[in-house]
Amino acid sequence: MKVETAHDPVRERLEDLGAEPLGTVRQRDTYYDHPSRDFAETDEALRLRRESEGDGTGTDHSDSSTTATLTYKGPLVDGDSKTREEVETGIEGPDAADAVLRAVGFEPAAVVEKERERFDIDGYLVALDSVAGLGEFVEVEAGGDADEIDALRDGAFDLCRRMELDPDESIRTSYLALLLDADQ
Amino acid sequence: MKVETAHDPVRERLEDLGAEPLGTVRQRDTYYDHPSRDFAETDEALRLRRESEGDGTGTDHSDSSTTATLTYKGPLVDGDSKTREEVETGIEGPDAADAVLRAVGFEPAAVVEKERERFDIDGYLVALDSVAGLGEFVEVEAGGDADEIDALRDGAFDLCRRMELDPDESIRTSYLALLLDADQ
Numbered sequence: 001m002k003v004e005t006a007h008d009p010v011r012e013r014l015e016d017l018g019a020e021p022l023g024t025v026r027q028r029d030t031y032y033d034h035p036s037r038d039f040a041e042t043d044e045a046l047r048l049r050r051e052s053e054g055d056g057t058g059t060d061h062s063d064s065s066t067t068a069t070l071t072y073k074g075p076l077v078d079g080d081s082k083t084r085e086e087v088e089t090g091i092e093g094p095d096a097a098d099a100v101l102r103a104v105g106f107e108p109a110a111v112v113e114k115e116r117e118r119f120d121i122d123g124y125l126v127a128l129d130s131v132a133g134l135g136e137f138v139e140v141e142a143g144g145d146a147d148e149i150d151a152l153r154d155g156a157f158d159l160c161r162r163m164e165l166d167p168d169e170s171i172r173t174s175y176l177a178l179l180l181d182a183d184q
Numbered sequence: 185m186k187v188e189t190a191h192d193p194v195r196e197r198l199e200d201l202g203a204e205p206l207g208t209v210r211q212r213d214t215y216y217d218h219p220s221r222d223f224a225e226t227d228e229a230l231r232l233r234r235e236s237e238g239d240g241t242g243t244d245h246s247d248s249s250t251t252a253t254l255t256y257k258g259p260l261v262d263g264d265s266k267t268r269e270e271v272e273t274g275i276e277g278p279d280a281a282d283a284v285l286r287a288v289g290f291e292p293a294a295v296v297e298k299e300r301e302r303f304d305i306d307g308y309l310v311a312l313d314s315v316a317g318l319g320e321f322v323e324v325e326a327g328g329d330a331d332e333i334d335a336l337r338d339g340a341f342d343l344c345r346r347m348e349l350d351p352d353e354s355i356r357t358s359y360l361a362l363l364l365d366a367d368q
Contacts, residue, residue, distance in 0.1 A: 034219075034288060034289070035218075035219065035220055035221065036219055036220030036289070037219065037288070037289065044287075044288075046284070046288055070281070070284060071284070072283070072284040072287040072288060074287065087280055087283040087284050087287060088277075088280060088284070089275055089276055089277035089278075089280035089281045089284065090275070090276030090277060091273055091274070091275065091276070092273055092274030092275070092276065093272075093273035093274060094273075096271055096272060096273035097254070097273045099256070099271040100230075100254060100255070100256040100271050100272070100273065103228075103256040103258065103271060104218060104221070104228075104230055104256060105218070105220070105221065
């Protein structure tokens with residue numbers, strides 16, 4: 001679940017609700033085109049994420065504390081809550097992984113950069129995202145098995161209301177798609 | 185450089201020459217077919233290597249000490265010495281990396297398992313490889329820049345002779361290709 005909204009009032013609500021702050025990270029996501037499959041058509045994605053500890057200053061952090069993950073996202077299995085199959089692994093050398101992907105025909109299609117301030121509340125992850133070129137968003141994420149989708153979605157909707165956000169204003173479009181739309 | 189030969193006499197020569205033993209590892213390499221490119225045709229390879237400390241007993245080691253790397257190998261740039269461009273990165277979750285690769289259309293084509301006893305001598309890496317289904321081989325590896333190829337190859341040839349191996353018996357075929365041939 002993702003809603004476009006200013007962060008300050010949501011952060012206050014999270015403090016009132018007793019959410020646990022998990023710190024801020026900077027994420028730089030590169031999405032790749034497949035050499036022979038149209039990911040836009042198949043609703044899949046391959047993403048290389050570089051993540052570093054953020055300090056809220058918005059400055060670049062290309063230092064040694066960067067971690068990286070390679071993630072495959074499958075097509076939507078539940079349209080209402082944007083639920084997808086995800087498989088991911090930690091990557092020790094993101095630049096080398098990028099070189100391997102390019103060598104076998106994956107081309108970088110877009111880069112999404114954001115600062116993400118995270119909170120834990122009732123087992124849900126709430127992210128206050130400041131996305132370069134797009135603005136401020138709040139995301140609610142829950143991980144679980146496919147047979148728990150209904151319960152997890154209901155819980156996320158309920159949590160949105162407690163944060164005084166309207167689940168009906170939830171955006172189903174990814175940051176990637178929003179950025180690609182904004183480019184046009 | 186790779187020669188098929190019994191290990192015991194070579195190991196004795198290496199001791200006489202003062203080579204430094206670097207220990208034994210077990211390697212399990214999965215090679216993948218590309219979703220739309222014929223790697224056999226383009227002379228490229230994509231390999232996921234799982235490596236664990238070996239103890240010479242030949243038993244399986246699927247424990248926590250396993251490390252993994254994902255490697256792209258480009259076409260031969262020097263046919264005499266089997267020199268290729270290589271790009272590789274450490275992988276934290278080999279099973280997840282395998283799942284990501286399969287999800288985007290890479291299919292496991294073959295698995296090569298071997299025990300590799302390694303020595304360092306004059307900056308060269310000498311590997312005594314016991315390859316499942318193939319037998320015993322000795323490999324000499326050197327890393328360097330493209331403009332050093334001639335010097336590195338001459339040094340490897342010279343080292344082979346000091347180990348009483350005949351560089352002219354060098355096999356240019358990869359273990360992967362040898363195994364695929366043996367299957368037919």
